[in-house]
Amino acid sequence: MFDLAVMWDWLAFSVRWLHVITAIAWIGASFYFIALDLGLRKAPDLPKGAYGEEWEVHGGGFYHTTKYLVAPDRLPEHLTWHKWQSYWTWISGALLLAIVYWAGAELFLIDPEKADLAGWQAIGLSAAFIAVGWVGYDALCRSPLKDSPTAVMLVLFAGIVLASWLLNQIFTGRAALLHLGAMTATIMTGNVFFVIMPNQRIVIADLKAGRTPEAKYGQIAKLRSTHNNYLTLPVLFLMLSNHYPLATSTEHAWIIACLVFLTGVTIRHYFNTLHATGEGPIWTWGATALLVVAMAWLSTASGFDGDYESLEEAELSGTALAFASSPAFDEAANAVRGRCSMCHAREPIWDGMYWAPKGVHLETDADIASHAREIYLQSGISHAMPPANLTEMLPEERAAIRRWYRGGEDVAAR
Numbered sequence: 001m002f003d004l005a006v007m008w009d010w011l012a013f014s015v016r017w018l019h020v021i022t023a024i025a026w027i028g029a030s031f032y033f034i035a036l037d038l039g040l041r042k043a044p045d046l047p048k049g050a051y052g053e054e055w056e057v058h059g060g061g062f063y064h065t066t067k068y069l070v071a072p073d074r075l076p077e078h079l080t081w082h083k084w085q086s087y088w089t090w091i092s093g094a095l096l097l098a099i100v101y102w103a104g105a106e107l108f109l110i111d112p113e114k115a116d117l118a119g120w121q122a123i124g125l126s127a128a129f130i131a132v133g134w135v136g137y138d139a140l141c142r143s144p145l146k147d148s149p150t151a152v153m154l155v156l157f158a159g160i161v162l163a164s165w166l167l168n169q170i171f172t173g174r175a176a177l178l179h180l181g182a183m184t185a186t187i188m189t190g191n192v193f194f195v196i197m198p199n200q201r202i203v204i205a206d207l208k209a210g211r212t213p214e215a216k217y218g219q220i221a222k223l224r225s226t227h228n229n230y231l232t233l234p235v236l237f238l239m240l241s242n243h244y245p246l247a248t249s250t251e252h253a254w255i256i257a258c259l260v261f262l263t264g265v266t267i268r269h270y271f272n273t274l275h276a277t278g279e280g281p282i283w284t285w286g287a288t289a290l291l292v293v294a295m296a297w298l299s300t301a302s303g304f305d306g307d308y309e310s311l312e313e314a315e316l317s318g319t320a321l322a323f324a325s326s327p328a329f330d331e332a333a334n335a336v337r338g339r340c341s342m343c344h345a346r347e348p349i350w351d352g353m354y355w356a357p358k359g360v361h362l363e364t365d366a367d368i369a370s371h372a373r374e375i376y377l378q379s380g381i382s383h384a385m386p387p388a389n390l391t392e393m394l395p396e397e398r399a400a401i402r403r404w405y406r407g408g409e410d411v412a413a414r
Helices: 004-038 084-102 105-109 119-142 149-170 173-208 215-243 253-277 283-299 308-312 318-324 329-340 365-370 372-380 395-413
Strands: 050-058 061-068
Touching (some): 004 061, 004 084, 004 215, 004 253, 004 372, 004 395, 084 105, 084 119, 084 173, 105 119, 119 149, 119 215, 149 253, 173 215, 173 253, 215 253, 253 283, 318 395, 329 365, 329 395, 365 372, 372 395
Antiparallel strands (some): 050 061
């Protein structure tokens, strides 16, 4: 039997796998080259035009790397370009965004209590935020402030704060933080595609034509690469944040997201200084610890104070209404409430749990109907939930969930 929900989930899994693999390759290369650049040493026998060299040992062999500040006298026959790691990370990330958040806008992107948007409106805002982020950043780097890296970073951080607040006024908590990460990742890939690579092509064209390349092209590329280096860790946090409702689904989530960028700066500053001087500033670890403590405190500074009665009467979207109308809904809903709602509640009663996993609430009919696909995949055709079957969900209850979901698909198809 062809099951669209299962195939769609495997599509998302495959694209996510590609995204993780390419991101590892890109981030690894980025970190390596920044460390290599900072570790370069002068030597009396460096060739003409060389800035520094580094000797390394790995995998049983020795590597001798020489950096030319502008370009060598001649263009080598074999030249390796480091670009596709970045491009494929962005392409796979964009596909994943479309598969999960655009195709699933009703569930993952739109929060009617914040902004009652149609699907196309939410998707348009999603794409606009990402595009505007790159355009604004690039304009900043070309503005009169470009000669002051500190000023550029301060204005950039102010823009991140504004974007974080705005996103949290419109989208679900999960979507808000992920979009902040997607916007930042787009800035990073934009640096590679629109600045770093074109500047390198200009240098290569000059070499082929017998001209002496200008140093400014390499300097501009180096600055953008440095920006990418400092933005990497926050992007990783934001892309993984949807697994942690304490980061995404609290009142102060937008502030937490901003503090994450500061932790990225302190951590990278330590390692960059370590690579350059052999000794990293210890104060950065204290600052990072304080930022993490602040984030943890902010995540529990407020709780849910909504109206449980009104939620039961919430107006359902077309898809959720189809699943609420399924003949087996009541039987499945009773199973979900009995086996899942002690954790997936606005005020969980499971010991040691303060927020529902992934921010998913399964208390009301509206909650359950709106999360039909997740329930079906997690508890109907797989035994992922409840974890280790701690609440002892019975086989007949899982069968009821399967009948309910498939019946809802039939209702939606009519």
